[in-house]
Amino acid sequence: MNEKTWPFSIFLANEAETIRLGEELALTVKPGDCLALVGDLGSGKSTLARALIRAIADEDELEVPSPTFTIVQSYALRFPVSHLDLYRLSDVSxxxxLGLDEMLSDGVCLIEWPEMAAGELPSDSTITLRLSHEGEGRLATIDAPPRLRARFERVLAIRDFLQEAGKANVSRRYFSGDAAYRTYERVWDAAGQCLLMDWEPPPAGPAIKDGKTYAEIVHLARSVTPFVAIDHFLSGNGFSVPAIIHQDLERGILLLEDMGRGGVLDDNGDPIEERYFSSVACLAALHDTPAPSTIRVDEGITYQVPPFDADAMKIETSLLLDWYLPHVRGHETRSDERQSFFVVWDELIGKLADTEKNLLLRDFHSPNIIWQEHETGIRKVGIIDFQDAMIGPTAYDLASIIQDARVTVSSDLQARLMSYYLDIRRKNPTFDETAFLKAYAIMAAQRNCKLVGIWVRLMKRDAKPHYMKHMPRTLSYLRSALAHSDLGPLRAWLAQAGVDIQ
Incomplete structure (x- = not known):
């Protein structure tokens, strides 16, 4: 049903299908959108609007009164929603x-009887949905400006995908969005609940070095294929990851097992020690499991796991130069400072030549660990969000969990977690503890140099200042890593640049 000729129509056989369409539209509309509902009395406009509002609220019993007499009903949901009925509007002025422009500035407007405001609705952001009687059911005809059409085509492509998976009559709700072009839906029917990953390839972005974009240099996944490949490898080696129920690699849609909501933090957001120790044991097992650089994904499809190479490491640390230093010093980083910074990192990366390299998951920390209470051993540690995995120093992932970016892990707990990990790894006669500890310090420093830049970027570029609450913790973790003797050159550079390392 994707790549449709516009406007297009959907037959709604009954009220349940009208509600389903409303729930699908709830996954499609975004702040700034105006949905004009056109139709005679009894055509289903209010049913569809009610279903859409309840789906955005994720509350099936939410009271959604008709705005016939109030003209507008407002809802403070995941984003603001205004439901208008213009039937009693005496004049378009x-x-x-009513403040329609203000409503659309950060929210969505659903308008019944939009004919009363003909010519006054924004032409570039108004979606028209016309409901008419057809036989025993209704016909919904949808039209939208060209820039909005892809969203509708996508939600209907997912409808086709679910039908292929035997899930034609499921309910769908927005679950989360962990990246601009990757979102998750909660999908359920009488058989149970699962998650849908919707991943459209993001725009390439500008080339910044040797004709490559930032995403290409740091090897960020751009499709569902890497996720499927790493999922196959991990599940095949006894680790807990979401089962893939149905997949469409070309369209970038996966139907996944819902692993639950249990995490590794308590109600106060502090580490649950038992679960952190289990997570460290899981990593130790992973690091003792040789990973191939090429993984079979499907018939005739293989995936080459990228290396965590010098270019990737250095461009990530450059976030400190691009965002953190200008923030604390009030001026851009000088070119000679950049050059000397990368000289230091070339030296540190060179010291990784003798360290253990295997699969690293890249973001093995509290947000991406789902506790599996019903399992045993390492399978208690459910792993998600591993599509950006690489082959590189395994110490990186240990630094990710021991120095959890979003959680304060005390120095005492850090030491005990490290000791526990090393006790497990020492059983492997090929494990080089000295080289590993050196790599741990370098990777912890690399990760925290990246993070201090990310927190500032989120605040300044993305208007998300709440991430700055992690800055003191990140600097504390960085200071800890810099205590290693091999980190002397970086410690000296940061001190001269004015980074708080005391």
């Missing part, structure tokens, strides 16, 4: 008094 009253739209200004």
């Amino acid at each position: 009253e739209l200004d008094e």
